[in-house]
Amino acid sequence: MAQSTDALIGLYRAMCLTRAFDAKAIALQRTGRLGTFASSLGQEAVSVGVAAAMRPEDVLLPSFRDHGAMLWRGVDMAESLLYWGGDERGSDFAGPRQDFPVSVPVGTHAPHAAGVALAFKLRREPRVAVCLFGDGATSKGDVAEALNIAGVWRLPAVFVVCNNRWAISTPVERQTAAETLARKADAAGMPGERIDGNDVELVVETAARALARARDGQGPSLIEALTYRMGDHTTADDARRYRDDAEVSRQWAQDPIARTRRRLVDLGAWGKAQEEGMLAEHAAAIERAVERYAATPAQPPVTLFDYTYANLPAELAEQRAAFRPEDA
Amino acid sequence: MAAVTMVQAINMALARAMAEDPQVVVLGEDVGRDGGVFRATEGLLDRFGADRVFDTPLAEAAIAGVAVGLAAQGFRPVAEIQFSGFIYPALDQMISHAARMRNRTRGRLTCPMVLRAPNGGGIRAAELHSESPEALFAHVPGLRVALPSSPERAYRLLLAAIRDPDPVVFLEPTRLYRAGSEDVADDGKAAPLDRAFVLRPGEDLTLVAWGGVVPMALAAAERLAEEGISAEVVDMAWLKPLDTATLIESVARTGRCVIAQEAARSGGVGAEIAARLAERVLDRLAAPIERVAAYDAVLPYPRLEAHCLPSETRLLAAARRAMGRA
Numbered sequence: 267m268a269q270s271t272d273a274l275i276g277l278y279r280a281m282c283l284t285r286a287f288d289a290k291a292i293a294l295q296r297t298g299r300l301g302t303f304a305s306s307l308g309q310e311a312v313s314v315g316v317a318a319a320m321r322p323e324d325v326l327l328p329s330f331r332d333h334g335a336m337l338w339r340g341v342d343m344a345e346s347l348l349y350w351g352g353d354e355r356g357s358d359f360a361g362p363r364q365d366f367p368v369s370v371p372v373g374t375h376a377p378h379a380a381g382v383a384l385a386f387k388l389r390r391e392p393r394v395a396v397c398l399f400g401d402g403a404t405s406k407g408d409v410a411e412a413l414n415i416a417g418v419w420r421l422p423a424v425f426v427v428c429n430n431r432w433a434i435s436t437p438v439e440r441q442t443a444a445e446t447l448a449r450k451a452d453a454a455g456m457p458g459e460r461i462d463g464n465d466v467e468l469v470v471e472t473a474a475r476a477l478a479r480a481r482d483g484q485g486p487s488l489i490e491a492l493t494y495r496m497g498d499h500t501t502a503d504d505a506r507r508y509r510d511d512a513e514v515s516r517q518w519a520q521d522p523i524a525r526t527r528r529r530l531v532d533l534g535a536w537g538k539a540q541e542e543g544m545l546a547e548h549a550a551a552i553e554r555a556v557e558r559y560a561a562t563p564a565q566p567p568v569t570l571f572d573y574t575y576a577n578l579p580a581e582l583a584e585q586r587a588a589f590r591p592e593d594a
Numbered sequence: 595m596a597a598v599t600m601v602q603a604i605n606m607a608l609a610r611a612m613a614e615d616p617q618v619v620v621l622g623e624d625v626g627r628d629g630g631v632f633r634a635t636e637g638l639l640d641r642f643g644a645d646r647v648f649d650t651p652l653a654e655a656a657i658a659g660v661a662v663g664l665a666a667q668g669f670r671p672v673a674e675i676q677f678s679g680f681i682y683p684a685l686d687q688m689i690s691h692a693a694r695m696r697n698r699t700r701g702r703l704t705c706p707m708v709l710r711a712p713n714g715g716g717i718r719a720a721e722l723h724s725e726s727p728e729a730l731f732a733h734v735p736g737l738r739v740a741l742p743s744s745p746e747r748a749y750r751l752l753l754a755a756i757r758d759p760d761p762v763v764f765l766e767p768t769r770l771y772r773a774g775s776e777d778v779a780d781d782g783k784a785a786p787l788d789r790a791f792v793l794r795p796g797e798d799l800t801l802v803a804w805g806g807v808v809p810m811a812l813a814a815a816e817r818l819a820e821e822g823i824s825a826e827v828v829d830m831a832w833l834k835p836l837d838t839a840t841l842i843e844s845v846a847r848t849g850r851c852v853i854a855q856e857a858a859r860s861g862g863v864g865a866e867i868a869a870r871l872a873e874r875v876l877d878r879l880a881a882p883i884e885r886v887a888a889y890d891a892v893l894p895y896p897r898l899e900a901h902c903l904p905s906e907t908r909l910l911a912a913a914r915r916a917m918g919r920a
Contacts, residue, residue: 375691
């Protein structure tokens, strides 16, 4: 089932916004205005496509590279910048209040997805927990335990492996001897499917099917979406140390954004004017987000004490009382 | 009111919490039909049904991780790890997620969960069934750590742990599960958070203990009384955060302190207690602070275990040294 042209335009625009945001974040990091940032360059179709298949009341459990999904779900770009700029308030999103913050440890959020899905099942709510993680995460016990538990309890969860082929310097061939990562679903007794993760329409369609299945009480699924990490692991990484430029260049032929644009052009639904209009619009929106980010008043240093517990325990209250910001 | 053992008191607290709050659910290995290997969850499945009590696959990280997900959705999961020696896979979930969910979302998502596990030795159990890992958790900002030392305190501390809006690691001394019984009113009253119990007032010496060695400290105090030494016994109950005020007040008055700790000596909670006393009341101390703990050896199997763990004899010797009567 192909997307309607309008829907496809929406997906295209979201992928483009994600990429432009990504470029801006890297520029901000390079000029000392943002902390270490994990680029999602090249894998936008997976992140955006999965989020697009969700309903607002579903819950997203993202990896740290899922800017596309988070922005689609309503996280503000200024909030994302705040997080990557080193401010905890960036994960206190105004939008999707029940969505999880990014998981920094790889794959350890997969059991949370099982827990969230169990909550939905217990309350008999037609909602789905959607967990995104990378190929490296599939080597972890947490992911195996989460898939297993979701399978045995038939939980309304969808697990998506964004297989971008690289876990920092480790290629997926060194991550597993399994023929596909989707096959890991077999051991958990759930359907697993490998798809072209650079085909945004296919991502939406596959995720929508898995979500419908979960919502209908038929249990969890695993989707392996094949894509490619076009950028460095993070701004602190230099992929040229371990990866051939030629390989990266070849991958540009699969670029999900160029592919979607070609399709829209073929459909007669997109042209130079729309493209230029969109780029200008995105640039302006990103500028406004950067301004909001830059204008966000700093947290008073003493607030570092205030969210560790609901109520400040005596020993922490004592440390807070003795705290002097000028000592740092 | 009936006399109950500690494990029955824990069961009573779980049932009470579940009856009062439909968000309280119990999960873990064998907690359902089997009622838990120590029977702490016995009868809960029949009484509250399969939507409130779940047997999990054998996966400790996922038990803690599923609890994190449930808690973020507003449930109050009480997850059981079958033995504290198998709690280590859950450390990552507790440290990297449960302890910091509130902070990293500025309170948007929270983690009102309890991770229960039997703790400590003294029951001649198999290897890795007698661990005392409390210091590993007590080091972590964002967690609370509680250990009961009697049926009544188990009931009230567990209710406090379940009602607390933050994650609590609740470690139950295996050796006290059935060591005795006492009348516990099932009145739903929780112990205060973060507060130690002064179990026996005294003037000459403060014995500080928690969990499985508390009865040993009480017995030692009785013996010391016969020798004319008045020992105060403080049950810390909460190891994170620590009730410094009660400690300071007691030791400032007695001038002597012996800390009894079932866990290995170095880097244990006793070291933190000793440090706080040194910071606050060093000038009031009439003798060096003593620590009676397990040796820094790998915990022996049952045949040698008693030689490694603290004993009443070692506790008495330390107390007498502190009193200058060695």
